[in-house]
Ligand SMILES: C[C@](O)(CO)[C@H](O)COP(=O)(O)OP(=O)(O)OC[C@H]1O[C@@H](n2ccc(N)nc2=O)[C@H](O)[C@@H]1O
Protein backbone atom coordinates (compact mmCIF):
# COMPACT_ATOMS: atom_id res chain seq x y z
CA UNK A 1 0.00 0.00 0.00
CA UNK A 2 1.28 3.55 -0.76
CA UNK A 3 2.55 5.57 2.21
CA UNK A 4 0.13 7.79 4.09
CA UNK A 5 -0.18 11.12 2.29
CA UNK A 6 -1.55 12.88 5.35
CA UNK A 7 0.17 12.80 8.75
CA UNK A 8 -3.09 13.95 10.36
CA UNK A 9 -6.15 11.97 11.40
CA UNK A 10 -8.91 11.87 8.79
CA UNK A 11 -12.53 11.96 9.93
CA UNK A 12 -15.35 10.40 7.93
CA UNK A 13 -19.10 10.37 8.59
CA UNK A 14 -21.08 7.13 8.19
CA UNK A 15 -24.69 8.25 7.75
CA UNK A 16 -27.73 6.06 8.37
CA UNK A 17 -29.10 4.61 5.13
CA UNK A 18 -32.87 4.81 4.74
CA UNK A 19 -34.73 2.72 2.14
CA UNK A 20 -37.62 5.08 1.29
CA UNK A 21 -38.83 2.21 -0.89
CA UNK A 22 -37.59 -1.38 -1.10
CA UNK A 23 -39.14 -3.48 -3.84
CA UNK A 24 -37.94 -7.09 -4.09
CA UNK A 25 -38.28 -8.01 -7.75
CA UNK A 26 -36.72 -11.46 -7.97
CA UNK A 27 -34.24 -13.99 -6.65
CA UNK A 28 -30.97 -15.04 -8.25
CA UNK A 29 -29.73 -18.62 -8.44
CA UNK A 30 -27.18 -17.83 -5.67
CA UNK A 31 -29.98 -16.86 -3.27
CA UNK A 32 -29.38 -13.10 -3.44
CA UNK A 33 -32.45 -11.01 -4.20
CA UNK A 34 -32.98 -8.42 -6.90
CA UNK A 35 -33.98 -5.05 -5.48
CA UNK A 36 -35.38 -1.75 -6.68
CA UNK A 37 -34.98 0.84 -3.92
CA UNK A 38 -35.01 4.60 -3.51
CA UNK A 39 -32.34 5.22 -0.89
CA UNK A 40 -31.70 8.40 1.10
CA UNK A 41 -29.22 9.26 3.85
CA UNK A 42 -29.77 10.87 7.24
CA UNK A 43 -27.62 13.44 9.03
CA UNK A 44 -27.31 11.05 11.98
CA UNK A 45 -24.70 8.31 11.83
CA UNK A 46 -21.48 6.74 13.03
CA UNK A 47 -18.15 8.55 13.01
CA UNK A 48 -14.83 7.19 11.82
CA UNK A 49 -11.42 8.61 12.56
CA UNK A 50 -8.36 7.17 10.81
CA UNK A 51 -4.86 7.87 12.14
CA UNK A 52 -1.64 6.86 10.39
CA UNK A 53 -0.13 3.87 12.17
CA UNK A 54 2.17 1.03 11.16
CA UNK A 55 -0.31 -1.58 12.39
CA UNK A 56 -3.98 -1.94 11.51
CA UNK A 57 -6.21 -1.56 14.58
CA UNK A 58 -9.82 -0.85 15.51
CA UNK A 59 -11.30 0.74 18.60
CA UNK A 60 -15.10 0.86 18.94
CA UNK A 61 -16.72 3.38 21.29
CA UNK A 62 -20.03 5.24 21.50
CA UNK A 63 -23.56 4.69 22.79
CA UNK A 64 -24.26 1.76 20.41
CA UNK A 65 -20.89 0.00 20.74
CA UNK A 66 -22.15 -2.88 22.91
CA UNK A 67 -22.26 -6.13 20.96
CA UNK A 68 -20.54 -4.73 17.87
CA UNK A 69 -17.64 -7.06 16.99
CA UNK A 70 -14.14 -5.63 17.43
CA UNK A 71 -12.37 -8.51 15.66
CA UNK A 72 -11.76 -9.09 11.96
CA UNK A 73 -15.50 -9.57 11.36
CA UNK A 74 -16.09 -5.84 11.88
CA UNK A 75 -16.90 -4.30 8.51
CA UNK A 76 -14.57 -1.38 9.27
CA UNK A 77 -11.58 -3.76 9.41
CA UNK A 78 -12.86 -5.77 6.44
CA UNK A 79 -13.02 -2.52 4.46
CA UNK A 80 -9.46 -1.59 5.47
CA UNK A 81 -8.20 -4.99 4.30
CA UNK A 82 -10.23 -4.72 1.08
CA UNK A 83 -8.51 -1.36 0.45
CA UNK A 84 -5.15 -3.07 0.90
CA UNK A 85 -4.26 -1.14 4.03
CA UNK A 86 -1.33 -2.63 5.95
CA UNK A 87 -1.70 -0.11 8.76
CA UNK A 88 -3.97 2.54 10.18
CA UNK A 89 -5.61 3.13 13.56
CA UNK A 90 -9.37 3.23 13.07
CA UNK A 91 -11.59 4.70 15.78
CA UNK A 92 -15.27 3.96 15.26
CA UNK A 93 -17.91 5.85 17.25
CA UNK A 94 -21.09 3.74 17.05
CA UNK A 95 -24.20 5.90 17.20
CA UNK A 96 -26.43 3.70 15.03
CA UNK A 97 -27.95 0.50 16.38
CA UNK A 98 -26.52 -2.63 14.71
CA UNK A 99 -28.55 -5.08 12.64
CA UNK A 100 -31.20 -2.41 12.34
CA UNK A 101 -31.90 -2.03 8.60
CA UNK A 102 -30.15 1.33 8.39
CA UNK A 103 -26.89 0.03 6.99
CA UNK A 104 -24.73 0.71 10.03
CA UNK A 105 -21.94 -1.71 9.21
CA UNK A 106 -22.06 -0.98 5.46
CA UNK A 107 -21.92 2.76 6.07
CA UNK A 108 -18.94 2.26 8.41
CA UNK A 109 -17.21 0.25 5.68
CA UNK A 110 -17.87 2.98 3.12
CA UNK A 111 -16.55 5.68 5.49
CA UNK A 112 -13.38 3.66 6.14
CA UNK A 113 -12.81 3.25 2.39
CA UNK A 114 -13.27 7.01 1.91
CA UNK A 115 -10.89 7.79 4.77
CA UNK A 116 -8.14 5.48 3.43
CA UNK A 117 -8.60 6.95 -0.04
CA UNK A 118 -8.28 10.51 1.33
CA UNK A 119 -5.27 9.58 3.39
CA UNK A 120 -3.35 7.77 0.67
CA UNK A 121 -4.58 9.55 -2.46
CA UNK A 122 -5.42 6.16 -3.93
CA UNK A 123 -8.82 5.38 -5.47
CA UNK A 124 -11.21 3.00 -3.79
CA UNK A 125 -10.81 -0.36 -5.59
CA UNK A 126 -13.76 -1.61 -7.63
CA UNK A 127 -15.91 -4.40 -6.23
CA UNK A 128 -16.72 -2.98 -2.77
CA UNK A 129 -20.09 -4.77 -2.99
CA UNK A 130 -18.17 -7.89 -1.92
CA UNK A 131 -18.10 -6.32 1.57
CA UNK A 132 -21.90 -6.09 1.67
CA UNK A 133 -24.79 -5.35 -0.65
CA UNK A 134 -25.31 -1.92 0.90
CA UNK A 135 -21.68 -0.77 0.61
CA UNK A 136 -21.91 0.70 -2.93
CA UNK A 137 -24.94 2.80 -2.03
CA UNK A 138 -23.25 3.90 1.20
CA UNK A 139 -20.22 5.04 -0.82
CA UNK A 140 -22.61 7.34 -2.69
CA UNK A 141 -24.13 8.61 0.60
CA UNK A 142 -26.80 10.66 -1.19
CA UNK A 143 -30.25 9.95 -2.64
CA UNK A 144 -29.98 7.35 -5.38
CA UNK A 145 -31.88 4.48 -6.98
CA UNK A 146 -30.40 1.10 -6.11
CA UNK A 147 -31.07 -1.99 -8.25
CA UNK A 148 -29.51 -5.36 -8.99
CA UNK A 149 -28.50 -6.86 -5.66
CA UNK A 150 -27.49 -3.38 -4.51
CA UNK A 151 -24.70 -2.91 -7.04
CA UNK A 152 -26.53 -0.97 -9.77
CA UNK A 153 -26.90 2.70 -8.85
CA UNK A 154 -28.67 5.28 -10.97
CA UNK A 155 -29.15 8.99 -10.28
CA UNK A 156 -32.48 10.43 -9.14
CA UNK A 157 -33.58 14.08 -9.07
CA UNK A 158 -32.52 15.77 -5.81
CA UNK A 159 -35.01 15.20 -3.00
CA UNK A 160 -37.01 18.19 -1.73
CA UNK A 161 -36.16 19.36 1.82
CA UNK A 162 -37.23 16.38 3.93
CA UNK A 163 -37.04 15.31 7.56
CA UNK A 164 -37.71 12.06 9.34
CA UNK A 165 -38.01 10.39 12.70
CA UNK A 166 -36.14 7.10 12.96
CA UNK A 167 -37.34 4.55 15.51
CA UNK A 168 -35.70 1.29 16.45
CA UNK A 169 -37.65 -0.68 19.04
CA UNK A 170 -34.49 -2.48 20.15
CA UNK A 171 -35.41 -5.62 18.25
CA UNK A 172 -32.65 -7.24 16.25
CA UNK A 173 -33.70 -8.52 12.84
CA UNK A 174 -31.08 -10.45 10.87
CA UNK A 175 -31.24 -9.57 7.16
CA UNK A 176 -30.75 -13.19 5.92
CA UNK A 177 -33.64 -14.39 8.11
CA UNK A 178 -36.05 -11.88 6.56
CA UNK A 179 -35.05 -12.68 2.97
CA UNK A 180 -35.26 -16.41 3.71
CA UNK A 181 -38.78 -16.07 5.15
CA UNK A 182 -40.03 -13.87 2.30
CA UNK A 183 -42.84 -15.73 0.50
CA UNK A 184 -43.32 -13.57 -2.59
CA UNK A 185 -39.97 -12.91 -4.25
CA UNK A 186 -41.11 -11.47 -7.60
CA UNK A 187 -42.87 -8.16 -7.08
CA UNK A 188 -43.29 -5.18 -9.41
CA UNK A 189 -40.44 -2.64 -9.56
CA UNK A 190 -40.91 1.10 -9.07
CA UNK A 191 -42.00 3.08 -12.15
CA UNK A 192 -39.24 3.36 -14.79
CA UNK A 193 -38.68 7.04 -14.07
CA UNK A 194 -38.67 8.54 -10.59
CA UNK A 195 -40.12 12.04 -10.99
CA UNK A 196 -38.65 15.25 -9.53
CA UNK A 197 -40.66 16.39 -6.52
CA UNK A 198 -40.78 20.10 -5.67
CA UNK A 199 -42.13 19.55 -2.16
CA UNK A 200 -41.97 16.96 0.58
CA UNK A 201 -45.77 16.33 0.50
CA UNK A 202 -45.55 15.59 -3.25
CA UNK A 203 -42.76 13.07 -2.59
CA UNK A 204 -44.70 11.63 0.37
CA UNK A 205 -47.82 11.13 -1.77
CA UNK A 206 -45.78 9.32 -4.45
CA UNK A 207 -44.01 7.16 -1.87
CA UNK A 208 -47.39 6.00 -0.55
CA UNK A 209 -47.88 4.16 -3.84
CA UNK A 210 -44.54 2.35 -3.39
CA UNK A 211 -43.58 -0.35 -0.86
CA UNK A 212 -41.08 -2.07 1.35
CA UNK A 213 -41.64 -5.69 0.35
CA UNK A 214 -39.79 -6.96 3.44
CA UNK A 215 -42.13 -5.22 5.88
CA UNK A 216 -44.78 -7.94 6.23
CA UNK A 217 -42.19 -10.68 6.64
CA UNK A 218 -40.21 -8.70 9.22
CA UNK A 219 -43.45 -8.13 11.17
CA UNK A 220 -44.11 -11.87 11.07
CA UNK A 221 -40.68 -12.45 12.63
CA UNK A 222 -40.92 -9.51 15.07
CA UNK A 223 -44.61 -8.56 15.55
CA UNK A 224 -43.72 -5.47 17.61
CA UNK A 225 -42.57 -3.74 14.41
CA UNK A 226 -46.30 -3.29 13.70
CA UNK A 227 -46.63 -1.43 17.01
CA UNK A 228 -43.88 0.97 15.91
CA UNK A 229 -45.53 1.57 12.54
CA UNK A 230 -48.96 2.14 14.13
CA UNK A 231 -47.40 4.60 16.57
CA UNK A 232 -45.62 6.51 13.78
CA UNK A 233 -48.97 6.79 11.97
CA UNK A 234 -50.40 8.83 14.85
CA UNK A 235 -47.66 11.52 14.86
CA UNK A 236 -48.85 15.01 13.90
CA UNK A 237 -47.42 16.01 10.51
CA UNK A 238 -46.24 12.49 9.58
CA UNK A 239 -46.69 12.12 5.81
CA UNK A 240 -45.65 8.48 5.53
CA UNK A 241 -44.49 5.67 7.81
CA UNK A 242 -42.50 2.65 6.63
CA UNK A 243 -39.80 0.19 7.64
CA UNK A 244 -36.22 0.65 6.34
CA UNK A 245 -34.26 -2.26 4.86
CA UNK A 246 -34.95 -5.55 6.58
CA UNK A 247 -35.94 -3.76 9.79
CA UNK A 248 -36.54 -3.30 12.55
CA UNK A 249 -35.92 0.47 12.23
CA UNK A 250 -38.97 2.33 10.91
CA UNK A 251 -39.28 5.94 9.82
CA UNK A 252 -41.92 8.65 9.49
CA UNK A 253 -41.42 11.50 7.01
CA UNK A 254 -42.08 15.17 7.71
CA UNK A 255 -42.13 18.36 5.62
CA UNK A 256 -40.46 20.41 8.34
CA UNK A 257 -37.73 20.10 10.89
CA UNK A 258 -39.78 21.33 13.86
CA UNK A 259 -42.50 18.70 13.37
CA UNK A 260 -39.90 15.94 13.15
CA UNK A 261 -38.14 17.13 16.30
CA UNK A 262 -41.44 17.47 18.20
CA UNK A 263 -42.39 13.93 17.17
CA UNK A 264 -39.01 12.58 18.29
CA UNK A 265 -39.30 14.31 21.67
CA UNK A 266 -42.78 12.87 22.18
CA UNK A 267 -41.74 9.33 21.24
CA UNK A 268 -38.63 9.46 23.44
CA UNK A 269 -40.82 10.30 26.42
CA UNK A 270 -43.53 7.75 25.67
CA UNK A 271 -41.14 4.93 24.75
CA UNK A 272 -37.91 5.41 26.69
CA UNK A 273 -36.71 1.95 25.63
CA UNK A 274 -36.77 2.81 21.92
CA UNK A 275 -33.92 4.38 19.94
CA UNK A 276 -35.45 7.55 18.50
CA UNK A 277 -33.78 10.25 16.35
CA UNK A 278 -35.01 13.18 14.26
CA UNK A 279 -32.92 13.74 11.14
CA UNK A 280 -32.75 15.57 7.82
CA UNK A 281 -32.67 13.36 4.72
CA UNK A 282 -30.88 13.94 1.44
C1 LIG B 1 -31.93 -5.23 2.49
C2 LIG B 1 -30.94 -4.07 2.37
O1 LIG B 1 -30.72 -3.49 3.63
C3 LIG B 1 -31.52 -3.01 1.46
O2 LIG B 1 -30.77 -1.81 1.47
C4 LIG B 1 -29.61 -4.57 1.83
O3 LIG B 1 -29.75 -5.11 0.55
C5 LIG B 1 -28.87 -5.51 2.75
O4 LIG B 1 -27.53 -5.16 2.62
P1 LIG B 1 -26.38 -5.83 3.52
O5 LIG B 1 -26.83 -5.97 4.93
O6 LIG B 1 -25.12 -5.04 3.22
O7 LIG B 1 -26.33 -7.24 2.87
P2 LIG B 1 -25.21 -8.38 2.87
O8 LIG B 1 -24.40 -8.32 4.12
O9 LIG B 1 -24.50 -8.36 1.55
O10 LIG B 1 -26.14 -9.65 2.88
C6 LIG B 1 -26.76 -10.15 4.01
C7 LIG B 1 -27.74 -11.21 3.58
O11 LIG B 1 -28.92 -10.58 3.06
C8 LIG B 1 -29.44 -11.30 1.97
N1 LIG B 1 -29.47 -10.43 0.79
C9 LIG B 1 -28.83 -9.23 0.78
C10 LIG B 1 -28.90 -8.40 -0.32
C11 LIG B 1 -29.64 -8.84 -1.44
N2 LIG B 1 -29.74 -8.08 -2.52
N3 LIG B 1 -30.26 -10.04 -1.42
C12 LIG B 1 -30.19 -10.83 -0.31
O12 LIG B 1 -30.79 -11.90 -0.31
C13 LIG B 1 -28.55 -12.52 1.80
O13 LIG B 1 -29.14 -13.55 2.56
C14 LIG B 1 -27.27 -12.10 2.47
O14 LIG B 1 -26.56 -13.19 2.97
Ligand SMILES: Nc1ncnc2c1ncn2[C@@H]1O[C@H](COP(=O)(O)OP(=O)(O)OP(=O)(O)O)[C@@H](O)[C@H]1O
Nearest residue numbers: 074075098099100101102103104105106108134245
Ligand atom coordinates in the same frame (compact mmCIF):
# COMPACT_ATOMS: atom_id res chain seq x y z
N1 LIG C 1 -19.14 -1.77 12.01
C1 LIG C 1 -20.20 -2.53 12.33
N2 LIG C 1 -21.29 -1.98 12.87
C2 LIG C 1 -22.37 -2.76 13.17
N3 LIG C 1 -22.41 -4.07 12.99
C3 LIG C 1 -21.35 -4.68 12.45
C4 LIG C 1 -20.20 -3.92 12.09
N4 LIG C 1 -19.31 -4.78 11.55
C5 LIG C 1 -19.87 -5.99 11.58
N5 LIG C 1 -21.10 -5.96 12.11
C6 LIG C 1 -22.01 -7.13 12.22
O1 LIG C 1 -22.96 -7.00 11.15
C7 LIG C 1 -24.28 -7.31 11.59
C8 LIG C 1 -25.27 -6.42 10.80
O2 LIG C 1 -25.12 -5.08 11.24
P1 LIG C 1 -25.52 -3.80 10.38
O3 LIG C 1 -25.65 -2.69 11.36
O4 LIG C 1 -24.60 -3.61 9.23
O5 LIG C 1 -26.94 -4.31 9.85
P2 LIG C 1 -28.11 -3.59 9.12
O6 LIG C 1 -28.26 -2.19 9.61
O7 LIG C 1 -29.31 -4.46 9.22
O8 LIG C 1 -27.60 -3.54 7.66
P3 LIG C 1 -28.44 -3.38 6.34
O9 LIG C 1 -29.39 -2.25 6.48
O10 LIG C 1 -27.28 -3.07 5.40
O11 LIG C 1 -29.09 -4.71 6.15
C9 LIG C 1 -24.28 -7.04 13.07
O12 LIG C 1 -25.11 -7.96 13.72
C10 LIG C 1 -22.81 -7.18 13.50
O13 LIG C 1 -22.55 -8.42 14.10
